[in-house]
Amino acid sequence: MEKKQCKVKVVIRVRPPLVSTEKISVSTKDNHVQIFNHRNINENLQYEFSAVYGSESTQQQIFNDCVKPLLPKALSGQNVSIFAYGPTGAGKTHTMLGTPLNPGVIPRVINELFAEIDRLENSEDNEWEYSVSFSYLEIYQEKVQDLLEPSGSDLPIREDAEKNILVPGLAKKQIHNFDEFKNIFGPASNNRTVAATKLNEHSSRSHSIVQLTVVKKKPCRILHGKIYLIDLAGSEDNRRTGNQGIRLKESGAINKSLFSLGEVVDAINNGLPRIPYRNSKLTRLLQDSIGGTCHSVMITNLAPEERYYYDTYCTLNFATKSKKVVNSTVVRETVGIVKPVPQVRKPSPERKEEGPS
Ligand code: ADP
Ligand code: MG
Numbered sequence: 001m002e003k004k005q006c007k008v009k010v011v012i013r014v015r016p017p018l019v020s021t022e023k024i025s026v027s028t029k030d031n032h033v034q035i036f037n038h039r040n041i042n043e044n045l046q047y048e049f050s051a052v053y054g055s056e057s058t059q060q061q062i063f064n065d066c067v068k069p070l071l072p073k074a075l076s077g078q079n080v081s082i083f084a085y086g087p088t089g090a091g092k093t094h095t096m097l098g099t100p101l102n103p104g105v106i107p108r109v110i111n112e113l114f115a116e117i118d119r120l121e122n123s124e125d126n127e128w129e130y131s132v133s134f135s136y137l138e139i140y141q142e143k144v145q146d147l148l149e150p151s152g153s154d155l156p157i158r159e160d161a162e163k164n165i166l167v168p169g170l171a172k173k174q175i176h177n178f179d180e181f182k183n184i185f186g187p188a189s190n191n192r193t194v195a196a197t198k199l200n201e202h203s204s205r206s207h208s209i210v211q212l213t214v215v216k217k218k219p220c221r222i223l224h225g226k227i228y229l230i231d232l233a234g235s236e237d238n239r240r241t242g243n244q245g246i247r248l249k250e251s252g253a254i255n256k257s258l259f260s261l262g263e264v265v266d267a268i269n270n271g272l273p274r275i276p277y278r279n280s281k282l283t284r285l286l287q288d289s290i291g292g293t294c295h296s297v298m299i300t301n302l303a304p305e306e307r308y309y310y311d312t313y314c315t316l317n318f319a320t321k322s323k324k325v326v327n328s329t330v331v332r333e334t335v336g337i338v339k340p341v342p343q344v345r346k347p348s349p350e351r352k353e354e355g356p357s
Pocket of ligand 1: 014015016018086087088089090091092093094095301
């Protein structure tokens with residue numbers, strides 16, 4: 001099969017402030033995000049992305065813009081992955097899962113997938129039959145754990161002769177409609193709770209991955225598409241990783257997969273000949289779903305409050321690694337007041353960042 005390098009699309013979503021009295025340090029305009037420069041608070045740092053969603057953005061908008069256009073690709077045998085990346089508390093789970101009244105990417109994908117299959121199967125000259133199955137796993141401390149049929153063991157990741165990545169022991173359930181999905185997904189999500197003493201601590205350190213397999217067949221032809229929907233571990237782990245540099249390997253607590261994901265996204269987006277998929281479980285699992293002919297979107301979630309400043313700064317630098325950081329003159333914002341700051345500074349290009357002193 002011919003492989004074409006395909007960039008990972010990186011978009012930003014800033015959640016609304018949760019408490020109206022808190023100081024805000026993130027502002028958005030068009031496809032720019034802006035924060036102050038901790039080295040000189042009279043200056044701002046501005047980052048540009050292919051799309052930036054501010055605090056007024058809706059679940060529907062995120063789905064329609066970033067996710068829905070990719071579903072027909074999965075229905076025609078291609079692979080798609082959607083990640084939510086960002087610090088704990090920035091809205092990853094809200095974006096991916098949402099609430100029953102305000103559903104996120106996962107339930108919307110399931111709904112739209114079945115609606116689209118319905119349309120396709122009922123169109124006049126249809127000769128294809130579609131089926132959808134679903135697996136659910138998490139990667140916690142570099143161990144692959146099945147959430148549908150938890151066994152406690154670390155499942156191996158393999159590659160078949162056609163370079164498809166598979167997890168041989170992973171449970172796979174066929175689903176025919178949204179309710180079937182809900183009935184399996186709900187209880188399976190609780191398996192994350194059972195496995196951990198503190199859910200928050202656990203969920204912020206594990207990657208949860210919904211894998212949908214979409215099979216399209218007619219006599220003598222069969223196409224397999226995959227959709228990965230990923231709620232990544234909190235990126236504040238990544239900060240520790242970055243700071244510790246060479247000591248990374250010595251520390252059992254840091255998140256190797258998240259660090260490797262950064263390297264992989266960077267390598268793909270910079271067109272490097274070798275993509276380091278094998279450096280972690282997450283990137284190995286996603287080897288056939290990021291890069292190659294696959295379609296990937298990373299939704300980078302940010303919290304606007306000033307107390308998240310350093311996580312925001314690190315997350316923006318991670319998300320923007322292959323792009324240039326430009327300086328700007330615009331605003332530093334506190335709730336209810338917008339103060340223009342009239343300073344301009346030429347940014348130093350891609351220096352090694354060490355964090356606030
Ligand atoms: P994460 O999964 O990144 O740790 P959560 O999704 O749990 O973060 O979000 C943290 C809090 O912020 C939750 O109370 C969540 O309901 C709220 N929240 C996140 N994003 C939004 C949003 N876009 N609109 C309203 N509330 C949000
Ligand atoms: Mg979460």
